[in-house]
Amino acid sequence: MLKPGSVWALGAMSGTSLDGVDAALLKTDGHAILDFGGTGYRAYDETERAVLHAARGRWPGGEGVDEAAEVVETAHAALMSSLSDGADLAGFHGQTLAHDPGGRGTHQAGSGTILAEVLGIPVVWDFRSADVRLGGQGAPLAPFFHFACAKWIGAKEPLAFLNMGGVGNLTWVDPGQPAPDAAGACLAFDTGPANAPINDLVRERLGQGCDEGGALAAEGEVAEKVIKKFLKHPYFFRIPPKSLDRDGFPDLTKAVRKLSDADAAATLTAAAAGAVARGAEHFPAPAARVLVTGGGRRNPVMMAMLSELFDCPIEPVEAVGLDGDMLEAQAFAYLAVRVARGLPTTCPTTTGVSAAIGGGQISWPRR
Ligand SMILES: Nc1ncnc2c1ncn2[C@@H]1O[C@H](COP(=O)(O)OP(=O)(O)OP(=O)(O)O)[C@@H](O)[C@H]1O
Numbered sequence: 001m002l003k004p005g006s007v008w009a010l011g012a013m014s015g016t017s018l019d020g021v022d023a024a025l026l027k028t029d030g031h032a033i034l035d036f037g038g039t040g041y042r043a044y045d046e047t048e049r050a051v052l053h054a055a056r057g058r059w060p061g062g063e064g065v066d067e068a069a070e071v072v073e074t075a076h077a078a079l080m081s082s083l084s085d086g087a088d089l090a091g092f093h094g095q096t097l098a099h100d101p102g103g104r105g106t107h108q109a110g111s112g113t114i115l116a117e118v119l120g121i122p123v124v125w126d127f128r129s130a131d132v133r134l135g136g137q138g139a140p141l142a143p144f145f146h147f148a149c150a151k152w153i154g155a156k157e158p159l160a161f162l163n164m165g166g167v168g169n170l171t172w173v174d175p176g177q178p179a180p181d182a183a184g185a186c187l188a189f190d191t192g193p194a195n196a197p198i199n200d201l202v203r204e205r206l207g208q209g210c211d212e213g214g215a216l217a218a219e220g221e222v223a224e225k226v227i228k229k230f231l232k233h234p235y236f237f238r239i240p241p242k243s244l245d246r247d248g249f250p251d252l253t254k255a256v257r258k259l260s261d262a263d264a265a266a267t268l269t270a271a272a273a274g275a276v277a278r279g280a281e282h283f284p285a286p287a288a289r290v291l292v293t294g295g296g297r298r299n300p301v302m303m304a305m306l307s308e309l310f311d312c313p314i315e316p317v318e319a320v321g322l323d324g325d326m327l328e329a330q331a332f333a334y335l336a337v338r339v340a341r342g343l344p345t346t347c348p349t350t351t352g353v354s355a356a357i358g359g360g361q362i363s364w365p366r367r
């Protein structure tokens with residue numbers, strides 16, 4: 001049994017950008033954020049990244065999946081054990097390799113059982129499966145934490161949290177509501193592709209990891225015709241909640257193939273921003289501000305394109321004292337405590353699940 005009251009949890013996330021693992025400590029009682037603790041990052045090296053890329057889109061038993069799980073577990077074991085002193089439990093997201101909530105389900109590589117042995121504390125993992133089983137999208141999962149963040153910053157008016165990772169996701173929050181699963185508290189969904197197609201483009205064409213500072217996009221011209229067609233994709237007309245697989249827009253990738261490097265980067269950046277703006281059309285009420293987390297907030301071209309499309313401030317979460325590199329890792333620390341306490345982690349307005357539930361399995365160490 002987890003001790004009552006507030007606890008320290010260590011959360012870890014390996015995102016769809018496939019660049020590395022983030023881990024962060026958070027103190028919470030499962031409701032409020034009570035303190036932030038240490039953080040760490042462990043990059044995947046080129047060999048590990050190649051293993052993960054090769055397993056993309058694959059399901060358990062598929063070729064290269066066991067190797068990918070081993071990479072994920074090894075990286076997490078190293079990083080999490082360096083931060084776990086004083087942690088009462090851990091939340092381990094794993095690495096999403098495939099996500100098809102309406103079909104085959106959702107697949108995160110890596111076992112929490114092994115990590116519980118390594119860390120010597122209970123590990124909550126497999127956060128998405130139960131939600132999918134109950135008709136939910138299994139994503140996004142950060143919204144309940146976004147709600148806690150809105151309370152932590154003392155927000156009074158509705159606002160939105162935007163994660164620009166490999167895929168984008170948006171949470172509209174009414175901080176006046178008592179809990180994240182209260183009626184009208186949150187509306188969440190994936191917006192569209194964010195950094196993943198840009199990373200893939202610069203990796204393939206230039207051998208780089210990302211469009212650093214948006215430098216390449218800044219030199220290019222947006223192919224407006226491509227954007228216009230992209231924004232007509234049926235996904236943007238679907239009522240949220242809704243979620244995406246990392247490589248869910250192959251037509252966009254194809255459409256920029258003939259463009260110059262700079263024009264392709266500019267166009268993919270504009271597509272990411274345009275998708276967010278389309279998403280915001282679904283907000284129940286206007287957001288007073290949009291707080292941006294994830295690597296995309298470091299891309300000034302992306303931030304400028306977003307600002308042009310919104311009539312409220314678009315700011316990095318650092319504007320309110322949060323850490324945009326660690327917000328997702330902190331989210332999985334927070335969600336782990338909620339799971340251990342029997343509190344819900346998703347609800348109909350965040351994933352479309354049929355009723356609020358706390359997903360996740362708990363693995364206990366044998367010692
Ligand atoms: N300085 C920068 N300039 C441009 N892009 C950047 C910069 N820093 C980070 N990024 C982009 O952000 C990505 C990492 O973002 P993040 O860590 O939020 O993604 P993730 O957590 O892997 O994805 P997701 O949230 O979809 O699971 C990088 O791969 C890169 O594309």
Ligand SMILES: CC(=O)N[C@H]1[C@@H]2OC[C@@H](O2)[C@@H](O)[C@@H]1O[C@H](C)C(=O)O
Nearest residue numbers: 016096099139140141142167169328
């Ligand atoms: C299935 C999956 O891993 N989805 C990720 C991905 O990356 C961003 C977006 O798509 C979001 O839905 C989710 O991650 C964050 C952490 C979430 O669940 O909130």
